[in-house]
Amino acid sequence: MPRFSRRRLLAASAALPLVAIRTRPAGAAAFTYKFAHNLPPNHPLNLRAGEAAKRIAEATGGAVELRVFPSNQLGSDTDTLTQLRSGGVEFFTLSGLILSTLVPAAAINGVGFAFKDYPQVWAAMDGAVGAYVRGEIEKRGLIAFERMFDNGFRQITTSTHPIRTPDDLRGMKLRVPVSPLWTSMFQDLGASPVSINFNEVYSALQTRIADGQENPLALIETAKLYEVQKYCSLTNHMWDGFWFLANRRAFNRLPEDARAIVVREINRAAVEERGDTAALNASVRGQLAGQGLVFNDTDPAEFRGALRRGGFYADWQKRFGDKEWQVLESAVGTLS
């Protein structure tokens, strides 16, 4: 009997439909793939990913095992993007704005105050804006699934004082994710942004490397940022979501029917996660107030005006280019 190497078996299995793979010994998945993300275990994205992994295992008769790694267990977002590209990690959810270090167009949804509400977000990201960005991602050798996961509309927290107007941001050491658009936006608002990956945010706030940060309420709650922050200013300054990304070679190694199952179940998880996250973002304020966060509302026109005066919109229209800017404006109206 010839002995087959694992590599040859895998190469052969890629050409076989799932029914053929199901003849392998019970309990041994033919494909064990890692799915990394940056969110805490109790965040809806992680919970829905776990459910999707179960459904994928069932629907493939155990041939495809998705191992979910929350909380940047496999490395920071920046590191994990490198691993995704090399194939060390097969699946990864990443904010479009952080992905923009590789795919500049992916930052487009982060333009300040572009979206007024969720219906507008999903019409754009499930429609022309999302399709455009996915095309750009694919040019860089990665696959992006159709449905984005929600992170949410972002709010500012600080340990020092409430942000009522842009003036209150002046000189503040504000943590932002590692992304040119984020840095530029908070510079234009007058702050002193510091780029830090999410896995270091809690300790950066605790040790006062940064005095503030900005994230959706669902994450301020699930990542316990309220423990190291005092004020929460509701600015809704940006909508942010996660692309579900796959390493192309790894994904194409799956038999076609398994690929279809993975796509179906992950897209389903994304849509369900959107509902969970929007509900959490809408309801968690009271809980956070009980945990000590002091809330205030803000006037978006003031922040938008500061961005305009700082040259933010003109600058980013140039950086994206007219074509991309038009794709966004046709979804959200004129931006400035």
Ligand code: X2X
């Ligand atoms: O890093 C962040 O702040 C986070 C978790 O919101 C993103 O992934 C952009």
